[in-house]
Amino acid sequence: MSHVKNVAIVGATGTVGSYIVDELLKAGKHQVTAITRHDSTAVSPDGVQVAKVDYADHNSLVAAMRGQDVLVITMSVQAPKEAQLKLIDAAADAGVPWVLPSEWGLDQTNLPLVDEAFMGPPSRAVRKHIEERGVSGWIGVVCGFWYDFSLGGSPSRYSRAGRCAAAGLADGGGSEGESGGKKGSLADFRNSFVYISSFCVSQRDMLESALRVTGTKLEDWKVSHEGSAERYAKGLQMMKEGNRVGFVQAMYTRTFFPNDDGVYKESRGLDNELLGLPVEDLDEFTRLAVTRKDDKY
Structure with a gap:
């Protein structure tokens, strides 16, 4: 068939x-x-x-x-x-x-x-x-x-x-x-x-996309810096204390470790073309993410 x-x-x-x-x-x-x-x-x-x-x-x-x-x-x-x-x-x-x-x-x-x-x-x-x-x-x-x-x-x-x-x-x-x-x-x-993947981006890439979409400048944002290992450890501690937010913080942070564990595009390759998946525009979907109020989440 x-x-x-x-x-x-x-x-x-x-x-x-x-x-x-x-x-x-x-x-x-x-x-x-x-x-x-x-x-x-x-x-x-x-x-x-x-x-x-x-x-x-x-x-x-x-x-x-x-x-x-x-x-x-x-x-x-x-x-x-x-x-x-x-x-x-x-x-x-x-x-x-x-x-x-x-x-x-x-x-x-x-x-x-x-x-x-x-x-x-x-x-x-x-x-x-x-x-x-x-x-x-x-x-x-x-x-x-x-x-x-x-x-x-x-x-x-x-x-x-x-x-x-x-x-x-x-x-x-x-x-x-x-x-x-x-x-x-x-x-x-x-x-x-x-x-599969739509985008392979860093936090900086996402911030720059948000700046373009919102028409804002970097100085309009409050930007803080924290090492991924430190942030991951804080997430684990929050979990031990029964704070569910710690699970999300640790899970996301782990993918941003500087060893590029989260970047499977380079290590495994993608099946996007094989499956006929179209190329997508980062800013288009950043715009949807920051403006959509009635969504499916």
């Missing part, structure tokens, strides 16, 4: 999932099913089927997965860790060939980075579980932080993740080692990562 047809997505109306759904619907090649909790009041877009499930009932999850070619999971980092494992077990029992786990962020092959940013162990456990079930292949999407949301390091935009997923699914599933010679099919990324 030239593309996968049936795509189930968890978190279809969320910050990441909604963009993936938008791009899948635009492609016009897929039947998209939103898997939601039985008590959810979220409204899915027209053209999306809805399967309401009970996470406490394995059979309910399996029924929602039957006939699906791909399960895409987009869940909050605050979601119970067992929820994703339940979805993976249901996908395996339903014979779903592909799973895109909730893996949208840092380069998971860089163990010091992801472990010190607290993302490594839980993500590895999920991927290991998929492989141990022996039914589905997994694909992780490395896209850095969301630029729209955080103006963070080596970032991508929410919509770029959506385009990445839609482009990959449109290029076909096949089976392992059967990509028909067409680089870019799902089989080429089986049990591995796809690397």
Whole structure:
């Protein structure tokens, strides 16, 4: 088949999932099913089927997965860790060939980075579980932080993740080692990562973009300087004291360490061109980030 047809997505109306759904619907090649909790009041877009499930009932999850070619999971980092494992077990029992786990962020092959940013162990456990079930292949999407949301390091935009997923699914599933010679099919990324990026920028790059967009000068801003190691240590201390802000501070700061751990563009290369992702303009999306009031965050 030239593309996968049936795509189930968890978190279809969320910050990441909604963009993936938008791009899948635009492609016009897929039947998209939103898997939601039985008590959810979220409204899915027209053209999306809805399967309401009970996470406490394995059979309910399996029924929602039957006939699906791909399960895409987009869940909050605050979601119970067992929820994703339940979805993976249901996908395996339903014979779903592909799973895109909730893996949208840092380069998971860089163990010091992801472990010190607290993302490594839980993500590895999920991927290991998929492989141990022996039914589905997994694909992780490395896209850095969301630029729209955080103006963070080596970032991508929410919509770029959506385009990445839609482009990959449109290029076909096949089976392992059967990509028909067409680089870019799902089989080429089986049990591995796809690397995308909108921009690879420093904090200085982002500040200069903000100056251009807002028409301000550097002297209009209050600028302070703090070493990344010191700021990371402060974040860890805040976490020990029960301050959740410390988690965010430490996670972001770790990617800005001067060893360039967060710059995967140079070390791993990008799949942007392979997936047909367009070149994007930094200032355009800085403008959206600083002016948008009614958004999806």
